[in-house]
Amino acid sequence: MNPNGIVVAAASGRSGKTTLTLGILRALSRRGIKVQPFKKGPDYIDPGWHTLAAGEQSRNLDLFLHSREEVVNHYRYYAKTAMLSVVEGNMGIFDGVDALGTNSTAELAKLLNLPVLLVVDATRTTRTLAAVVKGLMEFDRDLKVFGVIFNKVGSRRQIKLLEEVFAGYCPVRILGYMPKIGEKGAIVERHLGLITSGEVKTSNDLLDYLSRMVEEHIDLEPIISLASKNIVTVGPKPLGRGEVKIGVFKNEAFCFYYPENLEMLEKAGAEIVFINPFYDELPEELGGLYIGGGFPELYLEELARNRKLLTQVKKYAQLGMPIYAECGGLMYLCDKIKYNGSEYYMAGVIPAECQMTPKPQGHGYTEGEIVRENPYFPVGYCLKGHEFHYSRLNLTEELTFGLKLHKGQGITKGQDGFCYKNVFAAYTHFHVLTYPKWSENFVNAAKNFRVKGGGFNASLAACNF
Incomplete structure (x- = not known):
């Protein structure tokens, strides 16, 4: 030590x-x-x-x-x-x-x-x-x-x-x-x-x-006086070969990413492509999309203005592209976000309205069981994470959930992890050291989406649980 x-x-x-x-x-x-x-x-x-x-x-x-x-x-x-x-x-x-x-x-x-x-x-x-x-x-x-x-x-x-x-x-x-x-x-x-x-x-x-x-x-x-001069030089952790592109929303609206999550994706073979959701479109030959948390509620006009990106995200979700979204990313995938008396249309992947509230709707650690097949985690796995959100989802139809929490609020009454084809969207934030295979599974699913033209079965079959 x-x-x-x-x-x-x-x-x-x-x-x-x-x-x-x-x-x-x-x-x-x-x-x-x-x-x-x-x-x-x-x-x-x-x-x-x-x-x-x-x-x-x-x-x-x-x-x-x-x-x-x-x-x-x-x-x-x-x-x-x-x-x-x-x-x-x-x-x-x-x-x-x-x-x-x-x-x-x-x-x-x-x-x-x-x-x-x-x-x-x-x-x-x-x-x-x-x-x-x-x-x-x-x-x-x-x-x-x-x-x-x-x-x-x-x-x-x-x-x-x-x-x-x-x-x-x-x-x-x-x-x-x-x-x-x-x-x-x-x-x-x-x-x-x-x-x-x-x-x-x-x-x-x-x-x-x-x-x-x-x-x-x-x-x-x-x-x-506690400092040591005996420093060990450690080079960057070895990266994969950049076998598939995974897009990552990254700007002031989406800035909550643990560096290890991105580093482990690169190590597993992903080429990380940062996307500014205010102005950019999805890059060509994209295999997957990672939308982290942040403050989308503060930039709703800018996000809603980029209709081409919102349309692309919905289209590729329907085609089976692996999309992993956390908190702010979950909000972005909803039909709309309501804030301060106004409505802003979002990607429309999740049939729900996201409502900002004056008080926290979920705050603290989360823990629960994966209950539905998905490209990222095996069924039965106990997932630990954390949540902190002032928004809640008003569901317009019944959703399919992949994470049943026994600690935490999630999307509704302990249900979290909206699942649709290869989309997994949750209020729970995840740190890759909790389950390192997440990055390998994400990359494998992305590669299969590119090679086989998408589809749930193709991406799921590539995962190493």
């Missing part, structure tokens, strides 16, 4: 973990330290910011979706290529899906043998924080606390009092005191969390500002 790293954690969400993590990543990178970012749990947005801040692709580590061995191996593979690893936790440090916190940030830190840097929100409090931090440190004595950063500090007087309090009641290394950063260093939030890094024209300016704030207010030397 490479011990050269830290886990950034907090007592609760919205304590400033992401802001400080980004500032630390950019500051270390600017000092010439090759740092590998990771994000605990299911997330697309924070890793996107990590990647921009560090100049290295951020990776997810998830103890619910993946086994402990898979998480360790995934961490090792990328951590050994960097001088230092920074893992951003999520929620409160001991929070998880159960009362034991079996998939918590604390459990991840212990599994990876990494020390924890606690971010503590110091808004309008001083002495009480000693009780909070001491309680966190003593709650699990196997956890190694590396140090503390106080965030949102209001004055020099508060800093002086915090120093006195912690010296007397809770001796711990204090790495610094971050002031309230205001609008200049704030990343706008919306219903799914922060806005994506690609949507902020001044993203790099913002990250540089956070870096300067960290350099000014945080002592980075203890963190830098």
Whole structure:
């Protein structure tokens, strides 16, 4: 295990973990330290910011979706290529899906043998924080606390009092005191969390500002002392021969893809062709289509305007092209999307109206059984994933579902994974390390669609379950 790293954690969400993590990543990178970012749990947005801040692709580590061995191996593979690893936790440090916190940030830190840097929100409090931090440190004595950063500090007087309090009641290394950063260093939030890094024209300016704030207010030397100069050079993972084209919708409307999903498709023999659904058409000789999640509801006019692409998607779905769609992709395949009193016609593959709502319709991990034949997963397989959506589907006719959830909402009442010929469309987001054969099956189905002219039986026969 490479011990050269830290886990950034907090007592609760919205304590400033992401802001400080980004500032630390950019500051270390600017000092010439090759740092590998990771994000605990299911997330697309924070890793996107990590990647921009560090100049290295951020990776997810998830103890619910993946086994402990898979998480360790995934961490090792990328951590050994960097001088230092920074893992951003999520929620409160001991929070998880159960009362034991079996998939918590604390459990991840212990599994990876990494020390924890606690971010503590110091808004309008001083002495009480000693009780909070001491309680966190003593709650699990196997956890190694590396140090503390106080965030949102209001004055020099508060800093002086915090120093006195912690010296007397809770001796711990204090790495610094971050002031309230205001609008200049704030990343706008919306219903799914922060806005994506690609949507902020001044993203790099913002990250540089956070870096300067960290350099000014945080002592980075203890963190830098953990860095190793023994970096293992690992070339890109071997790719397949590009035997078939698989299109991937990729722009600000569809930007939620785990990098491993795309990498594993390439390794299995896919030539990834990115498609901007605002302007592009489907490429020639396409074998399959992957439509991930994102924010299609924010770009409905642009999506609806490209009628040629919408028509092509429906046509090829009817011909049996393998199409795998998640959340936003599911919405795109519906007859229409209703939002803010307006209707926007979409691809019409799924006989349903997608309605945006003011409250989450599904949020958290999902788990269920594959109950219908499809090109991607074997019947009987227990699929784990996650969902977070403010939309729901109003069905205009009975649908065929391939995934029966016993955890999560899905499309309706635990039913998810709309199946039609070689289309599989679900609210459930999937990480390929959960079922690596997904990529091989997808590519085989795409190749058969090209060779045999499509059709469900041809594509299904190619799959290796």
